[in-house]
Amino acid sequence: MLASASTGLMNSVLEKLSSLMADESTKLVGVHKQLRFLHHELSSMRGALEDVADMEDLTNETKVWRNEVTELAYDTEDCIDDFRHRVESPHDGQGLMCRAARLLKTLMARYQISRKIEELRTRVQEASDRRTRYRLGECLSRSAHVSVDPRITALYAETSSLVGIDAPKEEVIKLLTKVDDASPQELRVVSIVGFGGLGKTTLANEVYRNLRLSFSCKAIISVSQRPDMMSLLNSLFSKVSGQGANHANDLQGLIDNLREYLQGKRYFLVVDDLWDASAWEIIKCAFPESHCGSRVLTTTRIERVAVASCNYQLKFVYRMKPLGDHHSRQLFLRRVFGSADTCPEPFEGLQEKILQKCGGLPLAIITIASLLASQPTRSIEQWKFVLNSLRHNLGLDPTLEGMRQTLNLSYTHLPHPLKACILYIGMYPEDYEIQRDDLVVQCVAEGFISGVDGREAVEVAGSYLNELVNRSMIIQHVKYGARGDRIIYRVHDMVLDLILSKSTEENFLCAVENLQAISTRQRQYKARRLSLQFQDRSLVESAGRISLPHVRSLIIFGWPHGSLELLELKFIRALYIERATNELDLTLISKLFQLRCLCVRGNYKRLQLPEEIIGLQHLEAVIILSDLSNVPRDIVSLPALLYLQFPPAASYPIGIGNMKCLHTLRSF
Structure with a gap:
């Protein structure tokens, strides 16, 4: 895991160690001395991790040391949290037997933490001994309030023209409209093909905006590398019909319903980001030959997929081509200087060389x-450094690795907290529309972001995400609705490729498609963040109980069980569930004493929360976007709850208006 995320972790661990040293319950033989040693060594290692985060081309030994220290910090915090929970949790009864039981429990907890601290001290000493092998440079980080750069909006709005x-x-x-030897009323498929970053999706969207008013049914869908066909075609049905999701029980039924709806209508559909001809063979079954002049536009990186989607015509x-010199210069200057007219003379030569390396690829240029543009000051040395960091001419060698190196340059220059935020996006599937509020509360729950200068953590998180938008690392859209506007984020698949590559290298997160894969990954390292993206539900239903005591963030898509009993969770802080079964029982979350963020999305016939959640003393955000069978009556007593979103029909318990920490109360 990167030091960007470790910084917040280390701060939290050091604060808890200080608190523990001042606590009467830690006054056992040798423990206080061990705690002081841990605090001193981890304080020193925190600075080293920050230095490592700003370095490129780390040696394998340095990477191993960094990962080892990060795991040490996680295990230390888990140890302290577990101890605090055991000795500070409320107890029932005041009799002699109850007091004796509490004393025995406390003594046992003290004995066990003493043993664990001794183990941690040994591991820290070993890591400290190895640290002298590495020379780490100095780096600076900064934090400031950031609003979305208005030039970004203008950039995307004007790119087409x-x-x-x-x-x-x-x-x-x-190609879509011309009349040739074929009948103009026949269904026609046109495909845009080109390397990632050329602007295929931008071009397809512009064509769609120009032609959509000529068709009675129109929609854009994004396929991605591993499409969930039921979800994809359900989305298509909803968009072309204006209705809710189709309730067909299988793929064949859904395709039949789509064909029936589109039959006899003139439709225009954009099928974006095709990766496989076999996926197209399934999707096209939903498009009837209605002889109404319907059109389909596809985009893909792969020539054979493009040819197959056009029925080999x-x-x-x-075939997309890179931007020419003139347009490359316009795009570059407008983003850097706010105007496409002129470049200051001292930077002219460097600008030409940088654009030559970008090879006309819009994504690389932007x-x-x-x-x-994001640098606080502009200097010749800065531009030279960027130029020298671009190792390839992407126009001559438009490889995935070359583009990754280009994006990695921007990633390396991100302030530390922003690196953790961008990596966390890897928890979501490709082409997923990420809700801004969800991402904000998840990053805060993980401890990546804290309050600064009197501003609350959620506000600071929003500012950090704005900065990622400004740096073109994520793309922001606004969805307008009757209940208010929603901000969503998406990432280009080349950026997602970089995110997943970094996450794998640094053990930041683990994304799997079946539970069996978790056991394999757990043997290699402890998964602290886990994304379960199920498509074949039989792989879940046949799995046994899975132990995930070290997981801090869990995101689940397509959970087929009616509860979370299959998963053994302990230190989880952020829980996100979408597209589960029709009924979902979450009463077990009352035992997740470290839970800070709960988000559930989907149309459930019955969603049940615990009757009491007073034990969730750290819970900061609850987002429930589904019909809810009950609201915990003691939710008004949670001391840390800041953000609450329930469905409109939910009945809030008495006292909701007296909550002092709550600052956001919404319904969808």
Whole structure:
């Protein structure tokens, strides 16, 4: 895991160690001395981890040391949290037997923490001895309130008309609309093909905006590398019909319903980001040959997929080309200087060399320009450093590795907390629309972000996400609705590739598609953040009980069970569930004493929470977007609850207006 996330972790561990040293319950032989040693060594290691975070091309030994120290910090915090919970949790009864039981429990907890601290001291000593092998540089981090740069909005709004997209747009429209030897009323499929980062999705969206009013049914869907066909086609049905999700029980039934709805209608559909011809073979079954002049536009990186989607008619394949010199310059200058007219003379030569390395790839140009624009001051040395860091001409060698190196340059220059936030996005599936509020409360629950200068952590988190938007690392959209506007985030799949690569390298998170894979990964390292993305539910239903005591964040998509009994959780802080079964029983969460964030999305016939959750003393955010069978009556007594979102029909318990910490109360 990167030092960016470790910084917040280390701060938390050191605070808890200080508190424990001042506590009467730790006054056992040798323990206080061990705690002082841990505090001193971990304080020193915190600075070293921050230095490592700003270095490139680390040796394998340095990476191993960094990961080892981070695991030490996690295990130390878990040890302290467990001890505190055992000796401070409320007890029933005041009689002699009850007092004796409490004393025995406390003595046992003290004895066990003494043994664990001795083990941790040994591990810290070993890590400290190895630390002298590495020379770590110095780095600076900064924190300031940030609003979304208005030039970003203008950039994306004007790209279609001003930055080299007019000619491609007209060519694709011509392919979709021209009359040739084939009947114009027949279904026609046109495909845009090109390397990642060329702007295929941007081009397809522009074509869609220009033609959609000519069709009675229209929609855009994004497929991705591992599509969930039921979810994908359900989304398509909802978009073209304006209705809710289709309730077909299987894929064949859903396809039949789509065909029936589209039959006899003139439709225009954009199928974005196709990776496999076999996926197209399934999707196209939903498109009837209605002879109404319907059109389908696909985008893909793979030539053979493009040809297959066009029914092997090469004349309907449009091959994306990089931007020319003029348009590359316009895009770059507008992002860096706010105007596409001129570049200051001292930077002119460097700008030309940087653009040459970017090779006309819009994503590379925007990424590097955003990096330069984000710097507080502008200098020749800074631009030279960026130029020298671009190792390839991406136009001549448009490989995944080359683009990754380009994006990695922007990643390396992110302030420490922003690195943790961008990596956390890897918990979500490809092409997922991430709700801003969800991401904010998850990052705060993980401890990546804390309050600064009197501003609460959720406000600081929002500012950090704005900074990621400004740096073009994430893309922000606003969805308008009757109940208010919602901000959502998406990431380009090239950025997601970098995120997952970094996360794997640093053991930041683990994403799996079946429970059996968890056991394999757990043998290699402790998964602190786990994303379960189920498509084949039989792989879940056949699995046994899974022990996940070290997991701090858990995101589940497609959970087929009616409860979480299959998962043994202990130190979890953020729990997110979407697309589970029709009924979901979450009464077991009352035992998750470290839980800080709970988010449940989906249309459940019955969603049950515990009757009492007073034990969740750290719970900060609850987001429930589904019909709810009950609201815990003691939720008004939670001392840390800041954010609460329930469905409109939910009945809030008496006293909700007296909660002093609560600052956000919403319904969807």
